[in-house]
Amino acid sequence: MSEVAIPSKAKDRLNELSASDAARLIAGGDLSSEALVRDCLARIDAREATVRAWAFLDPELALRQARERDRTPARGALHGVPIGVKDVFDTADMPTQMGSPIYAGWRPPSDAACVALMRAAGAVVLGKTVTAEFAGMTPGDTRNPHDPSRTPGGSSSGSAAAVADFMVPLALGTQTGGSVLRPASFCGIVGYKPSFGRYNRSGLKMAAESLDTIGSLARSIEDVELMDAVLLGAPPRKAGPLCEPPRIGVCRTHLWETAKPETMAAVEDSAARLARARARVREVALPEEFAGLTGARDLVGSVERSRAIAYEWHHHCDRISERLRQSLELGSQTPHEEYAGALELAARCRERLARVFEDFDLLLAPCVPGEAPASLESTGDPRLQRLWTALHVPALTLPTHQGPGGLPVGIQLVAPMLGDFRLFDSARWVWEKLGGPR
């Protein structure tokens, strides 16, 4: 098992192809980008009224890009493959509205770096996906494709829902707290937040600069790696099997008690089965000091956010949600010493975590409290993801389990800073052993 299970009987619909398979078929002349995009658009047509994943979608514009790809020589590893782009990235040919009425209809003059790099590799930007307001905590309209009465998570809500619902194989997201891994886990797909700084943020609307990390949402690790290679400007990496099973630290974190039984079961079942698969699995506790990290992250987040959208706050306060306004007020009133202290705590914990990793290749941690809550008023509790975002380390969620409602519950895998390639290799090994969802 190295791909999200497809609910229909067979891969008879092109929109169910992975990005990697689609790219291979297009490169081999066995598939046209136009046919692929048409099937994605048909899926959207059938499901969008329920899922509401797209902030902007112009079928004709998407098809024009696809036909242009079909007419021209292959540009790169994503030639002809449709992608979704979270609506906080600038796009020169589509509005960038950031989940805020302040930016209704706004058109940037250029593509964000990541969008330009994906297009340069041949990708077709299918459309812009719904984001919570300014990539924060106030939800957009998107529903969980597994159950539309439930949140898809956020803030990369549309990217996660669109990929999970087979509207598009691959999408860009961002994570400042838990905005990639939480929606990926709730929607039952793969979500990857790289080491801080791995992908270029030029042309991205900042939320909290020392935390904002661009990530990806996909249905396979191979597709995560495909996007990774494109955004690094690197040739696709030849990943071999691991020489030996990874050393896995089971890290329940100080937030373990906030997890529901399904999350506890997902972590414990994974640990047991990976141990049986000959991984060296041991419990690991983070130093006491780490308990302060989620609070420190929230403080840093609200201070930096109050600066990043100072203009909008001062000029369009009436069009900012109450929830965001409260966070901005809190942030702008925080004394500098407290902010500096929170940054120092995070820096100290990053150093200490590097030493924890001397004994482990990978940490296995809870990803979300449980399956997606039955509400559209909130995107869910981000604390279990925030901890790792504050630590800047790469993290990936796999859709290995299910909760009592039959909805997906992911596990979280965490690797040391800059250990992204190792994370991919280990995660592939883990997913092969676990399969899922169960």
Place this chain on the structure above:
Amino acid sequence: MSEVAIPSKAKDRLNELSASDAARLIAGGDLSSEALVRDCLARIDAREATVRAWAFLDPELALRQARERDRTPARGALHGVPIGVKDVFDTADMPTQMGSPIYAGWRPPSDAACVALMRAAGAVVLGKTVTAEFAGMTPGDTRNPHDPSRTPGGSSSGSAAAVADFMVPLALGTQTGGSVLRPASFCGIVGYKPSFGRYNRSGLKMAAESLDTIGSLARSIEDVELMDAVLLGAPPRKAGPLCEPPRIGVCRTHLWETAKPETMAAVEDSAARLARARARVREVALPEEFAGLTGARDLVGSVERSRAIAYEWHHHCDRISERLRQSLELGSQTPHEEYAGALELAARCRERLARVFEDFDLLLAPCVPGEAPASLESTGDPRLQRLWTALHVPALTLPTHQGPGGLPVGIQLVAPMLGDFRLFDSARWVWEKLGGPR
């Protein structure tokens, strides 16, 4: 001496006031923002044909802001004070053209974070100052106010020239290599590049994300601190005298042989006089490994730049300068392992530098090779500033010396990471002892 010497007989012109003095006079009701802005505009009117510091200036718009400030209660520490803004920061009411014909006349939808914070503290944005193309190495039109046949340095060319020429007391700049300290040194003013990450980059056009640092250009340390407090959202800090003279390391760096006699003399004269003023002055050599840092910085810079302006490169290549095109090509062709290796070297050197600072409060280093070169084709050699930018540490230049042509030559003071407040205190002590320029 704690301020750049004013060439005219007395401070009879308001444009020669420091930002701090102007703010105090306005707050006390002894000066109107309008009168101050009028004198700045008169100075610009008299000198701009020679200096060419401004990329956009609308006198009526500036005066409207000033009159609005005069009509309304004080907003904050910069109430009514005009500032210059390098033309890579978004401004909602003025074009943001980034020294590139691609962005001729472009109007952003909002103010960059730093601009919004300065306006929220009452500042009047006088206009946008000339930047080298995308804050890189291809010069704009600006001349050195001390000798218009010479470069003002870059890429914050207009900000440095405007402040040096008494057109505005204070300006925003950015430094990715040497873009704040070099023009400040060439123009004979104070330039400050904070610890990496100190000021929020939301709404700034990125050049190279892991290096881009927002900084300030001013004629006094007090003004640098005033802007610092505003951008941190902190109340102005009460700086006392140092308890004892600082421990100063004279750090010639591996680039010492690239310095001209006037720079060598500036460093050696400063070291000798500070020792006489009872500072503990000792030579310090950086570890061998640091010699690779300038090359590593250039590699990181070109890779990140090729991503940050990928859109412009792919769509408007014909409107990008030859010099920048070459750097983009180089960057986009650099293998990922080389880029990752350069980042690792920088990270390692940062750790080692922290240990060097266990014995010193401050490093005294050469800032520029010598006085501003007699050319407008290049903004000068950035290597002596780049070294410290790559190390993320705060650095400040003071206009303490002159070269053989009578032009300014600054020294560079460097403090440990996050030691910005200590840098201000030490720099004030140093400038009191050295005075300048000599």
